[in-house]
Amino acid sequence: MKIITLGFLLVFIGILVILAGIVIMAYQSWKTGVEGMEEQKTGMRGGGVIMIGPIPIIFGTDVGALKLVMIFAIVLMVIAAILFFFH
16 A cells, blocks of 8 residues: 555545544534533543654643543554654
8 A cells, every 4th residue: 555545544534533523522412402511510521632743742631631642642653653664
């Protein structure tokens, strides 16, 4: 498989994951409704990774989110190293 094909495949998979997340959030919002959201007091958790080359910048709202984001950052660094050395 050529590297360009792999790149297009990864971008396509990323777009599908984003669309699936939007559909799931819309369904959950439709299912609970406005009344359900007022009664439900859930704490939102989140985090993210900014990759500058192979170096990640990690941020998050709590320790659990940071641990998950760190695992994703390590996986991204390994994928970047593999693609760099085998190209």
